Amino acid sequence: MATAHTTVPARAERATAEPAVQVRSLVVAFGGLRAVKGVDLDVASGERLAILGPNGAGKTTLFNVIAGDITPTEGTVAIKGRDCTFLSSRHRPRLGLARTYQKARSFDGLTVRENVCLALAGHRRRQLPLWRGPVDRELADRAAKVAARVWLTDRLDVAAGSLSHGEKRQLEVAMAIATDPDVLLLDEPASGLSRGERERLVELLDELAADVTLLLIEHDMDVAFAVAQRVVVMADGEVVAAGSPDQVRSDPTVHRIYLGVEG
Numbered sequence: 001m002a003t004a005h006t007t008v009p010a011r012a013e014r015a016t017a018e019p020a021v022q023v024r025s026l027v028v029a030f031g032g033l034r035a036v037k038g039v040d041l042d043v044a045s046g047e048r049l050a051i052l053g054p055n056g057a058g059k060t061t062l063f064n065v066i067a068g069d070i071t072p073t074e075g076t077v078a079i080k081g082r083d084c085t086f087l088s089s090r091h092r093p094r095l096g097l098a099r100t101y102q103k104a105r106s107f108d109g110l111t112v113r114e115n116v117c118l119a120l121a122g123h124r125r126r127q128l129p130l131w132r133g134p135v136d137r138e139l140a141d142r143a144a145k146v147a148a149r150v151w152l153t154d155r156l157d158v159a160a161g162s163l164s165h166g167e168k169r170q171l172e173v174a175m176a177i178a179t180d181p182d183v184l185l186l187d188e189p190a191s192g193l194s195r196g197e198r199e200r201l202v203e204l205l206d207e208l209a210a211d212v213t214l215l216l217i218e219h220d221m222d223v224a225f226a227v228a229q230r231v232v233v234m235a236d237g238e239v240v241a242a243g244s245p246d247q248v249r250s251d252p253t254v255h256r257i258y259l260g261v262e263g
Protein backbone atom coordinates (compact mmCIF):
# COMPACT_ATOMS: atom_id res chain seq x y z
CA MET A 1 0.00 0.00 0.00
CA ALA A 2 1.14 3.55 -0.68
CA THR A 3 2.39 5.54 2.29
CA ALA A 4 0.64 8.55 3.78
CA HIS A 5 3.14 10.77 2.07
CA THR A 6 2.12 9.61 -1.39
CA THR A 7 -1.62 9.28 -0.84
CA VAL A 8 -2.30 12.58 0.90
CA PRO A 9 -1.95 15.96 -0.75
CA ALA A 10 0.82 18.13 0.70
CA ARG A 11 -0.83 21.22 2.07
CA ALA A 12 1.58 22.42 4.72
CA GLU A 13 0.95 25.98 3.64
CA ARG A 14 -2.50 25.79 5.23
CA ALA A 15 -1.20 25.23 8.75
CA THR A 16 -1.29 28.53 10.66
CA ALA A 17 -0.47 29.78 14.13
CA GLU A 18 -4.10 30.81 14.52
CA PRO A 19 -6.35 28.27 16.28
CA ALA A 20 -8.31 26.20 13.77
CA VAL A 21 -11.27 26.26 16.14
CA GLN A 22 -11.85 28.65 19.00
CA VAL A 23 -14.88 28.36 21.26
CA ARG A 24 -15.53 30.96 23.93
CA SER A 25 -17.99 30.88 26.87
CA LEU A 26 -20.31 28.58 24.96
CA VAL A 27 -23.76 27.93 26.36
CA VAL A 28 -26.46 25.90 24.62
CA ALA A 29 -29.87 25.66 26.27
CA PHE A 30 -32.71 23.49 25.03
CA GLY A 31 -35.59 25.07 26.90
CA GLY A 32 -34.68 24.63 30.57
CA LEU A 33 -31.90 22.12 29.85
CA ARG A 34 -28.40 23.56 29.59
CA ALA A 35 -26.61 20.98 27.44
CA VAL A 36 -23.39 23.05 27.25
CA LYS A 37 -22.53 25.29 30.19
CA GLY A 38 -19.78 27.77 29.44
CA VAL A 39 -17.24 25.80 27.43
CA ASP A 40 -13.95 27.31 26.21
CA LEU A 41 -11.93 25.35 23.67
CA ASP A 42 -8.91 26.12 21.50
CA VAL A 43 -7.91 23.60 18.87
CA ALA A 44 -4.58 24.34 17.21
CA SER A 45 -4.16 24.04 13.47
CA GLY A 46 -3.24 20.45 12.69
CA GLU A 47 -4.07 19.21 16.18
CA ARG A 48 -5.75 15.84 16.77
CA LEU A 49 -8.25 16.26 19.59
CA ALA A 50 -10.58 13.65 21.06
CA ILE A 51 -13.63 14.67 23.04
CA LEU A 52 -14.73 12.05 25.54
CA GLY A 53 -17.52 11.93 28.05
CA PRO A 54 -20.49 9.90 29.16
CA ASN A 55 -23.82 9.94 27.35
CA GLY A 56 -25.53 13.31 27.52
CA ALA A 57 -22.30 15.18 28.37
CA GLY A 58 -22.89 17.71 25.58
CA LYS A 59 -20.27 16.48 23.10
CA THR A 60 -22.52 16.32 20.03
CA THR A 61 -24.14 19.62 20.97
CA LEU A 62 -20.67 21.21 21.04
CA PHE A 63 -19.95 19.66 17.62
CA ASN A 64 -23.27 20.91 16.29
CA VAL A 65 -22.37 24.44 17.27
CA ILE A 66 -18.89 24.21 15.72
CA ALA A 67 -20.42 22.79 12.52
CA GLY A 68 -23.17 25.42 12.45
CA ASP A 69 -26.06 23.00 12.89
CA ILE A 70 -27.03 24.83 16.09
CA THR A 71 -26.75 28.50 17.00
CA PRO A 72 -25.52 28.84 20.58
CA THR A 73 -27.54 30.51 23.30
CA GLU A 74 -24.42 32.37 24.43
CA GLY A 75 -20.78 32.51 23.42
CA THR A 76 -18.84 32.51 20.17
CA VAL A 77 -17.21 30.14 17.70
CA ALA A 78 -14.40 31.09 15.36
CA ILE A 79 -12.94 28.91 12.63
CA LYS A 80 -9.45 29.79 11.47
CA GLY A 81 -9.82 33.20 13.09
CA ARG A 82 -13.18 34.03 11.53
CA ASP A 83 -16.13 34.50 13.86
CA CYS A 84 -18.83 32.24 12.49
CA THR A 85 -21.14 31.99 15.49
CA PHE A 86 -24.12 32.82 13.30
CA LEU A 87 -22.90 31.36 10.02
CA SER A 88 -25.10 28.48 8.87
CA SER A 89 -23.70 24.98 8.35
CA ARG A 90 -24.26 25.35 4.58
CA HIS A 91 -21.52 27.97 4.40
CA ARG A 92 -18.95 26.28 6.66
CA PRO A 93 -17.50 23.91 4.05
CA ARG A 94 -16.20 27.04 2.34
CA LEU A 95 -14.17 27.69 5.48
CA GLY A 96 -12.66 24.22 5.07
CA LEU A 97 -14.87 22.47 7.62
CA ALA A 98 -16.38 19.00 7.16
CA ARG A 99 -18.16 16.68 9.56
CA THR A 100 -19.73 13.30 9.93
CA TYR A 101 -22.80 12.47 11.99
CA GLN A 102 -23.55 9.64 14.41
CA LYS A 103 -26.16 8.42 11.94
CA ALA A 104 -24.95 7.87 8.39
CA ARG A 105 -26.00 10.58 5.93
CA SER A 106 -25.08 8.75 2.72
CA PHE A 107 -27.77 7.90 0.18
CA ASP A 108 -28.62 4.20 0.27
CA GLY A 109 -29.93 4.13 -3.31
CA LEU A 110 -26.75 5.62 -4.77
CA THR A 111 -23.49 3.77 -5.26
CA VAL A 112 -20.35 4.49 -3.28
CA ARG A 113 -18.94 6.32 -6.30
CA GLU A 114 -22.10 8.43 -6.67
CA ASN A 115 -22.18 9.30 -2.99
CA VAL A 116 -18.57 10.47 -3.08
CA CYS A 117 -19.28 12.38 -6.32
CA LEU A 118 -22.13 14.08 -4.52
CA ALA A 119 -19.77 15.19 -1.76
CA LEU A 120 -17.24 16.39 -4.34
CA ALA A 121 -19.84 18.17 -6.46
CA GLY A 122 -21.36 19.81 -3.39
CA HIS A 123 -17.96 21.11 -2.46
CA ARG A 124 -17.58 22.61 -5.91
CA ARG A 125 -21.06 24.12 -5.57
CA ARG A 126 -22.15 22.69 -8.89
CA GLN A 127 -25.68 21.82 -9.77
CA LEU A 128 -26.00 18.19 -8.78
CA PRO A 129 -26.98 15.94 -11.69
CA LEU A 130 -29.88 14.27 -9.93
CA TRP A 131 -28.89 11.60 -10.68
CA ARG A 132 -28.29 8.24 -12.29
CA GLY A 133 -26.99 9.89 -15.41
CA PRO A 134 -23.40 9.34 -16.50
CA VAL A 135 -21.10 10.82 -13.91
CA ASP A 136 -18.57 13.23 -15.37
CA ARG A 137 -15.38 11.29 -15.81
CA GLU A 138 -13.02 13.61 -14.01
CA LEU A 139 -15.38 13.67 -11.01
CA ALA A 140 -15.70 9.87 -11.10
CA ASP A 141 -11.91 9.50 -11.16
CA ARG A 142 -11.54 11.80 -8.19
CA ALA A 143 -14.24 9.86 -6.34
CA ALA A 144 -12.36 6.62 -7.01
CA LYS A 145 -9.19 8.13 -5.51
CA VAL A 146 -11.05 9.23 -2.39
CA ALA A 147 -12.72 5.80 -2.06
CA ALA A 148 -9.29 4.17 -2.32
CA ARG A 149 -8.16 6.12 0.74
CA VAL A 150 -10.88 4.38 2.78
CA TRP A 151 -10.33 0.99 1.13
CA LEU A 152 -13.62 1.04 -0.79
CA THR A 153 -12.18 0.57 -4.28
CA ASP A 154 -13.85 -2.84 -4.62
CA ARG A 155 -17.19 -1.38 -3.57
CA LEU A 156 -17.33 1.65 -5.87
CA ASP A 157 -20.32 0.42 -7.84
CA VAL A 158 -22.19 -1.07 -4.90
CA ALA A 159 -25.24 0.77 -3.53
CA ALA A 160 -24.51 2.36 -0.16
CA GLY A 161 -27.56 0.55 1.20
CA SER A 162 -25.80 -2.79 0.59
CA LEU A 163 -22.63 -1.90 2.49
CA SER A 164 -21.77 -3.40 5.85
CA HIS A 165 -21.99 -1.09 8.86
CA GLY A 166 -18.22 -0.66 8.86
CA GLU A 167 -18.10 0.10 5.15
CA LYS A 168 -20.84 2.70 5.61
CA ARG A 169 -18.70 4.40 8.24
CA GLN A 170 -15.78 4.34 5.79
CA LEU A 171 -18.03 5.93 3.17
CA GLU A 172 -19.07 8.64 5.63
CA VAL A 173 -15.42 9.45 6.26
CA ALA A 174 -14.77 9.38 2.51
CA MET A 175 -17.56 11.90 1.92
CA ALA A 176 -16.11 14.16 4.61
CA ILE A 177 -12.49 13.96 3.40
CA ALA A 178 -13.59 14.29 -0.25
CA THR A 179 -13.80 18.01 0.30
CA ASP A 180 -10.15 18.05 1.39
CA PRO A 181 -11.12 19.84 4.62
CA ASP A 182 -8.82 21.82 6.89
CA VAL A 183 -10.97 20.96 9.90
CA LEU A 184 -12.61 17.55 10.17
CA LEU A 185 -15.21 16.74 12.83
CA LEU A 186 -15.96 13.04 13.26
CA ASP A 187 -18.84 12.06 15.56
CA GLU A 188 -18.27 8.53 16.89
CA PRO A 189 -16.70 7.14 13.72
CA ALA A 190 -15.83 3.84 15.43
CA SER A 191 -19.35 3.20 16.67
CA GLY A 192 -20.45 -0.33 15.79
CA LEU A 193 -17.19 -1.23 14.06
CA SER A 194 -15.46 -4.57 14.50
CA ARG A 195 -11.97 -4.67 16.00
CA GLY A 196 -10.39 -4.97 12.54
CA GLU A 197 -12.48 -2.09 11.21
CA ARG A 198 -11.49 0.07 14.19
CA GLU A 199 -7.82 -0.63 13.49
CA ARG A 200 -8.34 0.41 9.88
CA LEU A 201 -10.08 3.58 11.01
CA VAL A 202 -7.11 4.50 13.21
CA GLU A 203 -4.79 3.84 10.26
CA LEU A 204 -6.95 6.01 8.02
CA LEU A 205 -6.98 8.89 10.52
CA ASP A 206 -3.21 8.58 11.00
CA GLU A 207 -2.85 8.97 7.24
CA LEU A 208 -4.65 12.31 7.10
CA ALA A 209 -2.36 15.14 6.07
CA ALA A 210 -0.46 16.55 9.03
CA ASP A 211 -2.11 19.96 8.71
CA VAL A 212 -5.67 18.64 8.91
CA THR A 213 -7.21 19.56 12.25
CA LEU A 214 -9.19 16.64 13.62
CA LEU A 215 -11.86 16.74 16.30
CA LEU A 216 -13.14 13.35 17.24
CA ILE A 217 -16.00 12.38 19.54
CA GLU A 218 -15.37 8.82 20.50
CA HIS A 219 -16.59 6.38 23.12
CA ASP A 220 -13.99 3.82 22.09
CA MET A 221 -11.01 4.63 24.30
CA ASP A 222 -8.57 2.62 22.21
CA VAL A 223 -9.44 4.62 19.10
CA ALA A 224 -9.51 7.96 20.93
CA PHE A 225 -6.17 7.45 22.69
CA ALA A 226 -4.52 6.04 19.56
CA VAL A 227 -5.52 9.00 17.39
CA ALA A 228 -5.51 12.00 19.74
CA GLN A 229 -2.61 14.20 20.79
CA ARG A 230 -4.90 15.86 23.32
CA VAL A 231 -8.07 14.72 25.02
CA VAL A 232 -10.89 16.84 26.42
CA VAL A 233 -13.36 15.21 28.76
CA MET A 234 -16.86 16.61 29.13
CA ALA A 235 -19.49 15.77 31.70
CA ASP A 236 -22.83 17.41 32.29
CA GLY A 237 -22.17 20.19 29.77
CA GLU A 238 -18.75 21.18 31.10
CA VAL A 239 -15.10 20.40 30.38
CA VAL A 240 -13.94 18.46 33.44
CA ALA A 241 -10.46 17.43 32.30
CA ALA A 242 -8.05 18.05 29.44
CA GLY A 243 -4.54 16.98 28.64
CA SER A 244 -2.45 14.40 26.87
CA PRO A 245 -3.89 10.89 26.60
CA ASP A 246 -1.61 9.79 29.46
CA GLN A 247 -2.65 12.70 31.68
CA VAL A 248 -6.33 12.05 31.05
CA ARG A 249 -5.94 8.30 31.55
CA SER A 250 -4.55 8.90 35.05
CA ASP A 251 -6.82 11.81 36.02
CA PRO A 252 -8.87 10.86 39.12
CA THR A 253 -11.76 13.12 38.05
CA VAL A 254 -11.94 11.27 34.76
CA HIS A 255 -11.93 7.92 36.52
CA ARG A 256 -14.73 9.06 38.78
CA ILE A 257 -16.86 10.91 36.24
CA TYR A 258 -16.21 9.03 33.04
CA LEU A 259 -14.23 5.83 33.28
CA GLY A 260 -16.12 4.86 36.43
CA VAL A 261 -19.42 5.34 34.65
CA GLU A 262 -18.23 3.30 31.71
CA GLY A 263 -16.78 0.63 33.98
Ligand SMILES: Nc1ncnc2c1ncn2[C@@H]1O[C@H](COP(=O)(O)OP(=O)(O)OP(=O)(O)O)[C@@H](O)[C@H]1O
Nearest residue numbers: 030033034035053054055056057058059060061062
Ligand atom coordinates in the same frame (compact mmCIF):
# COMPACT_ATOMS: atom_id res chain seq x y z
N1 LIG B 1 -32.25 19.08 20.06
C1 LIG B 1 -32.31 18.83 21.38
N2 LIG B 1 -33.39 19.18 22.10
C2 LIG B 1 -33.46 18.95 23.43
N3 LIG B 1 -32.45 18.38 24.14
C3 LIG B 1 -31.37 18.01 23.47
C4 LIG B 1 -31.23 18.21 22.07
N4 LIG B 1 -30.00 17.75 21.69
C5 LIG B 1 -29.41 17.28 22.80
N5 LIG B 1 -30.23 17.43 23.87
C6 LIG B 1 -29.91 17.08 25.25
O1 LIG B 1 -28.71 17.73 25.58
C7 LIG B 1 -27.89 16.91 26.39
C8 LIG B 1 -26.55 16.72 25.72
O2 LIG B 1 -26.75 15.90 24.55
P1 LIG B 1 -25.57 15.55 23.55
O3 LIG B 1 -26.16 14.75 22.45
O4 LIG B 1 -24.84 16.79 23.20
O5 LIG B 1 -24.65 14.63 24.47
P2 LIG B 1 -23.46 13.68 24.04
O6 LIG B 1 -22.36 13.92 25.02
O7 LIG B 1 -23.16 13.85 22.61
O8 LIG B 1 -24.11 12.26 24.32
P3 LIG B 1 -23.96 10.87 23.50
O9 LIG B 1 -22.59 10.38 23.81
O10 LIG B 1 -25.03 10.01 24.08
O11 LIG B 1 -24.16 11.19 22.04
C9 LIG B 1 -28.66 15.60 26.59
O12 LIG B 1 -29.37 15.71 27.81
C10 LIG B 1 -29.62 15.59 25.42
O13 LIG B 1 -30.79 14.86 25.74
